[in-house]
Amino acid sequence: MTIMLAPRRAGTTGGRAPSDDDLDARFADVVDGAVLASAPAGGFRASLQQVRAGAAKSWRSMFGRRSATKATLGRPRILALVPAHNEEADIARTIEGLLAQTRPIDRIVVILDNCTDGTEAIVRRYQGVTVQHTVGNIDKKVGALTQGWQQWALDHDFVLGVDADTVLAKDALEQLEAEMVRVPSAAGVMCRYTFDINLGTTFFARQLIRAQRMDFASWLTDIMARNRSTYVLGGQATLFRTKHLQQVTTDLERNSPWDPDAQVEDMELTWRLHEMGRKTLVSATARAYAGPMVTMKGLMGQRRKWDEGMAALLWRHKMPDKNTFIPWKQQFSMLANGLVRLLFLAMLIAALTVHQFTWSPIWLIPIAIGVALNVKIAWRVPDRRPADIVYALLVFPAELWLITRVWSTAVSWLNIWFGARRDGWAAQAAAEAGKGGGSGVIGKMLAVILLGGAAVAGATWWWVTQASVQVQETVLTTGWSVVTVMTLALTGFALIKLFKPTRGYRP
Known part of the structure; x- marks a missing residue:
């Protein structure tokens, strides 16, 4: 049988060591070329997927594949999930912040959810960023996170959830990971959030941002005084331990850790982690700049979603308990x-x-x-x-x-x-x-x-x-x-x- 190798794909590794994606891509090229060259029409061609699956084990045993729990150098693997819906105004700053981290991220996935603007074109300008499109998603951000989780999460030790308008300080991930390693019982650690006043282009917008800065500073001050234990791991920038998220998924028989029926899915998930006896913390050192609301319309839309989502969760729990x-x-x-x-x-x-x-x-x-x-x-x-x-x-x-x-x-x-x-x-x-x-x-x-x-x-x-x-x-x-x-x-x-x-x- 003559094996015809497919041409090398664009964006190959150059002089660096091949990654999992590179190895899988080359494996696919080899198997596709072999089958298509030797198979008669209507023969093995129809069984291409079966051939690829059957040869995968041999290929990976030859070239290696990092496990879900250990990186090649013994370092935990970190996945960043960035759900995005029409975020062309902010997504570039978010990606640049992730790529500039002092602790490199093993995989950055931007999950494009029904985007109708130029978000995808902007994302594809950056090397080292995986683009994923949602399929049949009706659950908005939760649905996007779910599809990203199902595709990528279990190959990584930690999952970093980042909003598409949030910018991390350069050492934020390094600080978050250090805290997770230091506190094994922590299921998640979130950044301290604030807002960049320079994003306000008018006097009124700057006053709205200033009010939000004050509001978050007051909220975080209260949390810090309670041993940094938080009742909500905000979706803006939080590092989760994958095994604890998987436990939530399994115990509650969900498609992912996030509840599609909750308008404040991050708060609902945090309470579930508390019920499992896990710690949820705010980092004392990691900083992130969240996307502020610069109009009264946007601010009230955001606050109504947060307040109504919290009210629904509290109403479901009725009487106060340790979580509520x-x-x-x-x-x-x-x-x-x-x-x-x-x-x-x-x-x-x-x-x-x-x-x-x-x-x-x-x-x-x-x-x-x-x-x-x-x-x-x-x-x-x-x-x-x-x-x-x-x-x-x-x-x-x-x-x-x-x-x-x-x-x-x-x-x-x-x-x-x-x-x-x-x-x-x-x-x-x-x-x-x-x-x-x-x-x-x-x-x-x-x-x-x-x-x-x-x-x-x-x-x-x-x-x-x-x-x-x-x-x-x-x-x-x-x-x-x-x-x-x-x-x-x-x-x-x-x-x-x-x-x-x-x-x-x-x-």
């Missing part, structure tokens, strides 16, 4: 902060309309404590700028941010309670593209303000003209008492956060 206590506390804190402000405004209007309002300087104490806490957080923001401190000193930016957060949280819970189903992935993508999703939030808020204004006007008319003096006194006394108790409680929690030790960690 912190998220439940955050939800109650957010709603309590919104409620106390609403009650204060109502009591202020009620007192002014019947001339029963008396100013007291003591009311400035909660405001001063809140400003001090914001300054502490701003001081700890990575790549801090003077404008961050000014932002913290001003009361109104933080209050406006709180209003948007309370709105998103409240609406998300209402959707869960009333059984409204919403595709958060599609809404966020549309919002980021400026096509909708979060675009109606301003109109909805204005509608609520108008309806609220009408209700306040009607209540004020009744309060002033119809309510008796006794009713007015009872309402004012009770209302101010409730506001006082709630304010004292929230101020106490703020004081605890203000003076709580940070253990030397930076967010």
Whole structure:
């Protein structure tokens, strides 16, 4: 039998040692050439796949293949999965960050999910990056991750999940791997996230990024104070141990570790890992720059997806447990902060309309404590700028941010309670593209303000003209008492956060 070798493929290894992909490619060339040269039409040609599969064992025994648990040099193998849907604006920075890692990644896979822009053309410009297209995917990011997991993961010891708009610091993976080796019980370690203020091209965009930097710095400061144990391994940049993800997949009879029904698949997976007794940590040293939302539409679309996804998970678990206590506390804190402000405004209007309002300087104490806490957080923001401190000193930016957060949280819970189903992935993508999703939030808020204004006007008319003096006194006394108790409680929690030790960690 004459063996005809196929021509060497483009992009071969040159002077370096052949990789698994090179060996498999050459094996395919040899077997294809042999069969096609010797097989008559309609004979062995139809059995090409069987011949290739049967010869694979001999080929790999001759040239070698790294195992799923040990690299050639005894170093763990790391796979990077980057799901991407229409990410032409950001994908180049993400790939360049991965290729520049001080700890080289064994395989980088960009999973293109129904892209209609120039994402693929940009990705294919980079050598050393594998391109995978999703097939029949209806589960968006989770579906893309699932197909990448099924194709590549089990040949690697660690899986690095990276969003297509996230840029890793050069030593991020090196730091993450060192932590995983140092803590064998850790199923995953995520980077500390922040945002690049330079990505804001307008004044308003920079203020939105600044607010997100403050928000993440506050969240990470709390996590660092809890021994770096996190209830969510964010999908922006997290290194997972493959065997623990495989255990989740097997135990829950899934196609992959990620739940396609969860809008916050990273949080759901983290809770599953906790249930297995595994640690989930935030790195004290690894840094990543996540993609910020630079428009109100995009921001509200993202936050609605996060808040509604968290609310759905918490509602599924009902009572707080060791996995859900912190998220439940955050939800109650957010709603309590919104409620106390609403009650204060109502009591202020009620007192002014019947001339029963008396100013007291003591009311400035909660405001001063809140400003001090914001300054502490701003001081700890990575790549801090003077404008961050000014932002913290001003009361109104933080209050406006709180209003948007309370709105998103409240609406998300209402959707869960009333059984409204919403595709958060599609809404966020549309919002980021400026096509909708979060675009109606301003109109909805204005509608609520108008309806609220009408209700306040009607209540004020009744309060002033119809309510008796006794009713007015009872309402004012009770209302101010409730506001006082709630304010004292929230101020106490703020004081605890203000003076709580940070253990030397930076967010």
